[in-house]
Amino acid sequence: MATENHxxxxxxxxxxxxxxxLLPETVKNFLIDIDGTICDDIPNEEPERMGTTLPYPDALKILNKWYDEGHVITFFTSRTExxxxxxxxxxxxxxxxxxxxxxxxxxxxxxHWIDNHIVKATRFKGKFTDLVVQTHEIEVFKE
Structure with a gap:
């Protein structure tokens, strides 16, 4: 794990x-799930599978590319301590x-994430690629 500071x-x-x-505008702060996103979905009730599953090759390639570009990569998982x-x-x-x-x-x-910072969400649908900008409806607090 890297220890460099941004x-x-x-x-x-x-x-x-x-x-x-705040991070510089050019740096993205990625929170990335593990199970079902960068590898097969493994429930906490089957921890013996956690060490043997293989990563999705496109996930490894894209995430390491983002890291090398200077973005912050944090894995955020339902796995327990x-x-x-x-x-x-x-x-x-x-x-x-x-x-x-x-x-x-x-x-x-x-x-449903509520934060005082801008939060962007991207649903993983089976393949990691570079991100593209699309516009969708979102829920916001009533003024």
Whole structure:
């Protein structure tokens, strides 16, 4: 796992108060699921499969490309803390480049993420490719 730091920019709200720092506009901060996204879907109830599944080749290629381009890669998984070691070993064995690994993502899908930062979501549909811009309806808070 990489330990390099990205140049964070100090950010301010409309009152001039300091808020959470921001990455440069050219750097994307990717949160990427593991099971069913970069490899076959393996439930926590079958941890013996976690060390033997193979990564999706297109996922490995694209994610490492994004990493090499300077983007932040964080894996965000429903695997529990007890699966951290086998998960880190698997990522290392298959040469995934990444910055962080977050465990214990809520299970069940159908996520509704609320944040004070801009959040973009991309649903994985079976193949990693370069991203393209499309416009879709989204839910927002009523004014």
């Amino acid at each position: 140049q964070l920019h100090t950010a301010f709200n409309e009152k001039g108060e300091t808020i959470s720092p 007890e699966h951290r070691e086998i998960t880190e070993e698997w990522l290392k064995k298959h040469n995934f480049k990444y910055h962080a690994l977050l465990m214990n993502k809520p299970r069940g899908g159908n996520y």
